[in-house]
Amino acid sequence: MKVLIVEDSRPMRRILRQVVGKLADEVYECSDGCEALAAYGEQRPDWVLMDIKMDGMDGLQATRSIKARFPEAKVVIVSNYDDEDMRQAAHKAGAVGFVAKDNLLDMRRFLDS
Numbered sequence: 663m664k665v666l667i668v669e670d671s672r673p674m675r676r677i678l679r680q681v682v683g684k685l686a687d688e689v690y691e692c693s694d695g696c697e698a699l700a701a702y703g704e705q706r707p708d709w710v711l712m713d714i715k716m717d718g719m720d721g722l723q724a725t726r727s728i729k730a731r732f733p734e735a736k737v738v739i740v741s742n743y744d745d746e747d748m749r750q751a752a753h754k755a756g757a758v759g760f761v762a763k764d765n766l767l768d769m770r771r772f773l774d775s
Contacts, residue, residue, distance in 0.1 A: 663773070664688040664707040668698040668724065669740070670716040674763070678711055678740065681766045685773050695719025695727070702728050702735065709773055710737040712757070714748065722755045729756035738772050 665686040669675045670693045679689050692701045694716045702710065710728065714721040725737045739752040744762035752760045761769045 663709065664690070664705060665773070666698065666701055666705060666707040666710045667691045668693075668695065668701075668710060668716075668721065669713040670694060671713075674713075677766065678769075681769060682711070682773060685770065695721060695724030698724045699727055699731075702732060706732075708736065710735060711740050711769065712737050714739060714741045714743060714752070722751055725752070725755040725757050736772075738769060740766070740769065 663686050665682050667675050667678045669678060675691050682689060690701055690705050692698050696719045712721040712725055721739060728735045728737060737757045738759040738761055739757045740761050740763060741748060742763050749760045759772045
């Protein structure tokens, strides 16, 4: 399985890489939404783990853009902002799931499916 991590914090990218660890054969990383669009097109990952708050193109816009070009894309939003409005915004953007950064092990239920 290929995973693309889109996160502006290098330490958080490292943590996410550890969480997906043995589940992923290949892990790619980028730090903003614009990079995510290019990386998705090049790598065609099975899953995208997308932060919301990033400079430049945020995660919601990046998710909308990826889904517009690649409807089969599976994006899970990974965010510090865990409230119902943010979850609904993620769903409207096309994300298949939402995981709070304070409970990253929840991500495995998406990746295991």
